[in-house]
Amino acid sequence: MEWDREATARLERVPFFVRKKVKKQIEDFVASQGKNKVTSEDVSKARQQLAGGVPLKTGQGELTEAELGRITELIEKGVTIEGLNTKHIKFRVCGGAAGCPLTLMDLKPLAMRLADLAKEQKLEDFIAGSHDGPTLFHHQFKIALAGCPNNCSQPQIADFSIIGQAKPVRTQGKCNQCGLCVKACKEQSIFLEADGPVFNYDLCLNCGDCTRYCAKEAITNSPVRYQVLIGGKLGRHPHLALTVANEADWTTVEELFKKAIQAYKTKALDGERFADLVQRLGADILTN
Ligand code: SF4
Ligand code: SF4
Numbered sequence: 001m002e003w004d005r006e007a008t009a010r011l012e013r014v015p016f017f018v019r020k021k022v023k024k025q026i027e028d029f030v031a032s033q034g035k036n037k038v039t040s041e042d043v044s045k046a047r048q049q050l051a052g053g054v055p056l057k058t059g060q061g062e063l064t065e066a067e068l069g070r071i072t073e074l075i076e077k078g079v080t081i082e083g084l085n086t087k088h089i090k091f092r093v094c095g096g097a098a099g100c101p102l103t104l105m106d107l108k109p110l111a112m113r114l115a116d117l118a119k120e121q122k123l124e125d126f127i128a129g130s131h132d133g134p135t136l137f138h139h140q141f142k143i144a145l146a147g148c149p150n151n152c153s154q155p156q157i158a159d160f161s162i163i164g165q166a167k168p169v170r171t172q173g174k175c176n177q178c179g180l181c182v183k184a185c186k187e188q189s190i191f192l193e194a195d196g197p198v199f200n201y202d203l204c205l206n207c208g209d210c211t212r213y214c215a216k217e218a219i220t221n222s223p224v225r226y227q228v229l230i231g232g233k234l235g236r237h238p239h240l241a242l243t244v245a246n247e248a249d250w251t252t253v254e255e256l257f258k259k260a261i262q263a264y265k266t267k268a269l270d271g272e273r274f275a276d277l278v279q280r281l282g283a284d285i286l287t288n
């Protein structure tokens with residue numbers, strides 16, 4: 001399928017490891033509209049669908065054009081939170097911190113808490129002392145927070161990341177069999193029985209979409225939990241982050257963060273990046 005110049009430029013900004021998949025999703029979307037050329041406007045519309053789910057009424061009403069536009073903007077630009085970044089520690093916080101309606105958690109205080117912990121653990125001083133000359137991009141420790149499993153802040157390529165998770169649970173006696181949740185679930189992890197939805201938790205990403213779509217409150221979210229990843233990076237030898245915890249509570253997130261910094265300080269070779277340390281020794285660095 002043909003892509004115009006602006007659409008091509010936007011595709012090139014998508015991380016290489018998901019670019020092929022994103023390209024296919026956008027082309028499928030454009031084909032479903034009966035067209036054979038991708039424009040920048042198509043990219044925006046396709047991304048709105050990817051972020052907001054199928055264009056159906058939700059339990060809270062239909063997402064408006066303005067909301068969809070806002071989601072697209074937040075997804076593409078991310079958010080800057082004053083006082084978070086330092087010379088050697090950089091945060092990528094997704095649009096959930098600025099009002100993306102899909103976020104499962106309040107990102108700003110969590111990011112601030114991680115920044116405080118990094119300060120307590122003297123991570124800044126450690127990195128500053130671990131290289132000579134000017135601080136370059138690859139010297140910086142990257143921390144990513146994503147409010148939902150759409151992962152707009154690219155947690156797969158950060159040193160330490162958290163992703164919000166909300167496990168769906170059925171409430172007995174409320175389902176009217178409308179089927180909206182089944183259509184909304186992009187993972188095909190819901191099927192309906194006579195007394196309501198049943199979830200395949202092996203496939204479920206804990207994204208919270210089905211809960212948003214259910215107008216009958218027949219699905220509720222369990223308390224928010226976190227997927228924790230370590231050791232992702234781009235650069236000359238890119239690799240994706242490893243998941244070290246799923247459905248972790250916040251206390252566990254803090255423990256893992258402190259352990260990651262301790263491992264970095266005690267196990268890294270001279271000048272070694274944290275992500276390269278994880279690649280060399282594996283996720284066991286947090287336990288051994
Ligand atoms: S990761 Fe989720 S909450 Fe964050 S900007 Fe993307 S869609 Fe919104
Ligand atoms: S759980 Fe909610 S959205 Fe799903 S079929 Fe029942 S009423 Fe509809």
Ligand code: SF4
Nearest residue numbers: 185204205207208210
């Ligand atoms: S929370 Fe799970 S079951 Fe619900 S829409 Fe997301 S992936 Fe599907």
